[in-house]
Amino acid sequence: MSELSTMTIEQVLDKCKTYLHNQQNLDMIQKAYDIAFEKHKDQFRKSGDAYIKHPLEIAYMLADLNVGPATICAGLLHDTVEDTDYTIEELEQDFNKDVASIVDGVTKISRLKYMTKEKALAKSHQKILLAMAKDVRVIMVKLVDRVHNMRTLQFQSPEKQARISKETLDLYAPLAHRLGMYRIKTELEDLSFKYIDVEEYKEINAFISSHCAARGVDIQKMEGRLKEILNDNKISNYDIVGRVKGIYSVYGKMRKKKISFDQIYDLLALRIKVNTVEECYRVLGLVHAEWTPIPMRFKDYIATPKPNLYQSLHTTVVGHNGNRYEIQIRTYEMDAIAEIGVAAHWAYKEENKGYSPQKEQQEIFNKLRWYKELPAYLEYEDDEGDPISSIQDDIFKANVYVFTPRGDVIDLPKGATPLDFAYRIHTEVGNHTVGAIVNGKIVPLTYKMKTGDVLEIKTSKGFNGPTETWLKIVKTSHAKHKIISILNKRKRDIYVEKGIKDFEEYMKNNNNSSKLSDELINENFSKFNIHNTEDFYFGLGRGEVSIKGAYNKLFVTETVGDEAILQQYEEEAPKTSKSSSNYLGIIVDGLDKAQVKLASCCHPVLGDPVVGYVSKGKGIIVHRFECRNLNNAEKERFIEVCWDEENTNRLYESIIMIEAFNRHNMLTDIVNMINSSTVSIGSIVNNKNKNGELVIRTKVYVKNCDQLEQTILNLKRISDVYTVERLLR
Numbered sequence: 001m002s003e004l005s006t007m008t009i010e011q012v013l014d015k016c017k018t019y020l021h022n023q024q025n026l027d028m029i030q031k032a033y034d035i036a037f038e039k040h041k042d043q044f045r046k047s048g049d050a051y052i053k054h055p056l057e058i059a060y061m062l063a064d065l066n067v068g069p070a071t072i073c074a075g076l077l078h079d080t081v082e083d084t085d086y087t088i089e090e091l092e093q094d095f096n097k098d099v100a101s102i103v104d105g106v107t108k109i110s111r112l113k114y115m116t117k118e119k120a121l122a123k124s125h126q127k128i129l130l131a132m133a134k135d136v137r138v139i140m141v142k143l144v145d146r147v148h149n150m151r152t153l154q155f156q157s158p159e160k161q162a163r164i165s166k167e168t169l170d171l172y173a174p175l176a177h178r179l180g181m182y183r184i185k186t187e188l189e190d191l192s193f194k195y196i197d198v199e200e201y202k203e204i205n206a207f208i209s210s211h212c213a214a215r216g217v218d219i220q221k222m223e224g225r226l227k228e229i230l231n232d233n234k235i236s237n238y239d240i241v242g243r244v245k246g247i248y249s250v251y252g253k254m255r256k257k258k259i260s261f262d263q264i265y266d267l268l269a270l271r272i273k274v275n276t277v278e279e280c281y282r283v284l285g286l287v288h289a290e291w292t293p294i295p296m297r298f299k300d301y302i303a304t305p306k307p308n309l310y311q312s313l314h315t316t317v318v319g320h321n322g323n324r325y326e327i328q329i330r331t332y333e334m335d336a337i338a339e340i341g342v343a344a345h346w347a348y349k350e351e352n353k354g355y356s357p358q359k360e361q362q363e364i365f366n367k368l369r370w371y372k373e374l375p376a377y378l379e380y381e382d383d384e385g386d387p388i389s390s391i392q393d394d395i396f397k398a399n400v401y402v403f404t405p406r407g408d409v410i411d412l413p414k415g416a417t418p419l420d421f422a423y424r425i426h427t428e429v430g431n432h433t434v435g436a437i438v439n440g441k442i443v444p445l446t447y448k449m450k451t452g453d454v455l456e457i458k459t460s461k462g463f464n465g466p467t468e469t470w471l472k473i474v475k476t477s478h479a480k481h482k483i484i485s486i487l488n489k490r491k492r493d494i495y496v497e498k499g500i501k502d503f504e505e506y507m508k509n510n511n512n513s514s515k516l517s518d519e520l521i522n523e524n525f526s527k528f529n530i531h532n533t534e535d536f537y538f539g540l541g542r543g544e545v546s547i548k549g550a551y552n553k554l555f556v557t558e559t560v561g562d563e564a565i566l567q568q569y570e571e572e573a574p575k576t577s578k579s580s581s582n583y584l585g586i587i588v589d590g591l592d593k594a595q596v597k598l599a600s601c602c603h604p605v606l607g608d609p610v611v612g613y614v615s616k617g618k619g620i621i622v623h624r625f626e627c628r629n630l631n632n633a634e635k636e637r638f639i640e641v642c643w644d645e646e647n648t649n650r651l652y653e654s655i656i657m658i659e660a661f662n663r664h665n666m667l668t669d670i671v672n673m674i675n676s677s678t679v680s681i682g683s684i685v686n687n688k689n690k691n692g693e694l695v696i697r698t699k700v701y702v703k704n705c706d707q708l709e710q711t712i713l714n715l716k717r718i719s720d721v722y723t724v725e726r727l728l729r
Contacts, residue, residue: 032073036077070099181339208250284329427482587642654701
C-alpha cells in the first residue's frame with residue numbers, strides 16, 4: 001500500500017474550509033466526491049489502494065493551492081469520464097459547464113498516448129499544450145495529477161517508470177517552473193531523476209545529506225547572527241529559513257558547468273522574509289555591511305521579476321568560517337508566489353464578485369506573456385520536429401531578459417538576436433525589420449542580446465521580408481518557423497506561376513478559353529487534397545498533376561463507347577505503347593479517351609495486381625485480380641491495364657476491418673495507431689458481434705500497397721486486437 005492511502009473527504013473539506021465558507025461550494029465538492037466514489041468503487045490502483053484515493057489526493061493538493069471549487073470538483077472527477085461510464089454531458093448536467101470544461105480538458109490530455117514515433121509524439125505534445133493553453137485550471141489539475149502519479153511510480157514497471165519520468169522532465173516540470181510553481185517543479189524533477197538515473201540520484205542525495213549535516217552548525221550561527229542584526233535595527237515580523245537545493249537541480253548545475261560537488265556554493269541558502277519591499281532592500285544593506293559580498297553574485301529580481309513572476313533579492317557573501325552563503329531576501333507575498341507561483345497570485349476568493357474563469361485567464365495572459373504566446377508555438381504542423389522542442393528552447397530555457405522601449409520584459413534564450421526579439425513582438429515586425437538599436441546605439445542584426453538590454457526595432461514597409469541568411473542569424477525556433485513560412489510561400493508562388501503559364505499554354509493549343517473556378521477544381525480534385533485553383537496550379541507547377549490528365553478530366557466529355565473500346569483495344573494495343581493520361585494512375589495501352597474508374601467493390605490500390613473490365617455503359621472498371629465479382633464476368637471483356645509507377649502523389653481508398661476485445665480505450669488506440677502510420681482516416685464505424693467483441697470498420701486513404709500493409713501490421717500489434725483484414729467491399 002502507498003504511504004498516502006489514508007486521505008479522506010473530511011480532510012479535503014477541512015482544507016477547503018480554510019478559505020471556502022459558502023456552504024453551496026462545500027456541498028458541490030461533497031457531491032463531486034460522492035459521484036467519484038460511486039463510479040470508481042470497483043477500481044483499484046497498482047499500489048493496491050482503492051482508486052478513489054487518487055482523486056482525493058488531487059483534490060487535497062488543489063485545495064492547498066487555494067483554487068476555486070470548480071477546480072477541486074474537477075480534481076475529484078478528472079478520471080471519471082476517462083475510466084468509467086460517466087459522460088461529459090452527464091457531468092455538465094450534474095454540476096455546470098465550468099466543471100465539465102476542466103474535466104474535458106484533462107480527459108483529452110489523458111487520452112493522448114506517448115508513442116515512440118517522433119511525429120506521433122509531436123502531435124501528442126501539441127494537443128496536450130493546446131488543451132492547457134485554453135484554461136490554466138486544466139494545467140493545475142494535470143500538474144498535481146502528475147505529482148501524485150510520480151509519488152506512486154514505484155508500483156509501475158521499469159519501462160513505464162522511465163517513460164513517465166522522461167515525459168515529466170520534458171514537459172510537466174518545465175511547465176511548473178514557468179508558472180512559478182517551484183515546490184511542484186522541484187518534486188517532479190527529483191522524483192523523475194530518481195527513476196531515470198538511480199545511481200546518480202543516490203550519490204547526489206547522499207552528498208546533500210552529509211553536506212547539510214557538516215554545515216548545520218555554521219548555518220545555525222549565520223542564522224543567529226542575522227537575527228541579532230535584524231533585531232538591533234528594529235526590523236520585526238521577519239522569518240529566516242534554510243533552503244536546500246533540489247537533487248536534480250544540483251545534477252543540472254554540475255552537468256552544465258562541469259563542476260564537482262564541492263564547487264556548488266549555493267547548495268544551502270538562507271531565506272529572509274519580511275513585510276515590505278523597502279525592508280527587503282534595507283536588509284540587503286545590513287547583510288552587505290556585516291559580510292563581504294562576492295562580486296557578480298548579486299541579482300535583483302524584485303526590480304526585474306522573472307517572466308514566471310518570481311521576485312527576490314539574491315546575494316552571496318563570505319560568512320562564518322570563510323564559507324560562502326547564498327542569502328535570499330523577499331516579502332511574504334513574494335515567497336508565496338515563489339513557492340506555488342500562479343496559484344498564489346490568483347488564489348480563489350469567494351467575495352470576489354467580479355471573478356470569472358475568462359477574466360482569470362485574461363489576467364494570466366496579461367501577466368505571463370509567454371503563456372499568452374503559447375498557442376502561437378503550436379500552429380506549426382511541419383514534418384521536421386516536435387513543438388515541445390520549440391517551447392523547450394524558446395520558453396522553458398529562456399534566461400535572457402530584455403526590454404522594449406515601453407519597459408515590457410521579453411524573455412529569450414541565450415544567443416538570441418534582435419531578429420528573434422522582433423518576431424516575438426509580432427510576425428509583421430520581424431518580416432519588415434531593417435535595423436536595431438540597443439541601449440541607444442545601432443547594432444547589427446547578428447548582435448547577441450544580454451539581460452538588461454533595451455531594444456528598439458527599425459522597420460520599413462518597403463522591405464521585401466526575410467532572406468535565407470536570416471535562418472543562420474536567429475536562435476529561436478519561433479523566428480525560424482516564421483521565416484521558413486515566408487520563404488516557402490515565395491517558393492509556392494513560383495510554382496503557382498509556372499502552373500498557370502503551362503496550363504494556359506496547353507489550353508491555348510487546344511483552342512479552349514474556359515475559365516477555372518475554385519468550385520470546378522474542388523468538384524473534380526478534392527479527393528486528391530486539391531480544393532482550389534491555387535492548389536491546382538501549384539500541383540501542375542511541381543509536376544505532381546499531369547497537365548493532359550487534368551485537362552481531360554475537366555474538359556473532355558467525349559469518351560469511347562463500350563464496344564468501341566474493345567475494338568480499338570484489339571486493333572491498336574499490340575501496335576502502340578501510347579498510354580492514357582489517367583488521373584487515377586492507370587495506364588491503358590492504346591486507348592486515350594476511355595473512361596476509367598476504380599472498382600468500388602474491391603478498392604484497388606497502387607501496387608495491387610489489377611485487370612480492366614469493359615463494363616456496359618460505365619467504361620473501363622479496374623478491379624483487383626482476386627475480386628470475387630469477376631468470377632461471373634464475361635471473359636472477353638477483360639483488358640490489360642497497369643499502374644503508372646511514377647504516379648506517387650495519389651491517395652487510394654481502402655477498407656479495413658478489425659476484430660478486438662471490447663476494452664476501454666481500444667477505439668482510441670486504433671485511431672492513434674492509424675494516425676501514427678501517416679494514413680488518413682475517411683470514416684470509422686464500430687459495432688459489437690454476438691460475442692460482445694468490437695468489430696471496427698474503417699475507411700482509410702493510402703499512397704500504395706506497402707503503406708496499407710504496414711498499417712495493417714501496426715494494427716495487429718495493438719494489445720487485445722484479434723484480427724485485421726482488408727475487405728473486398
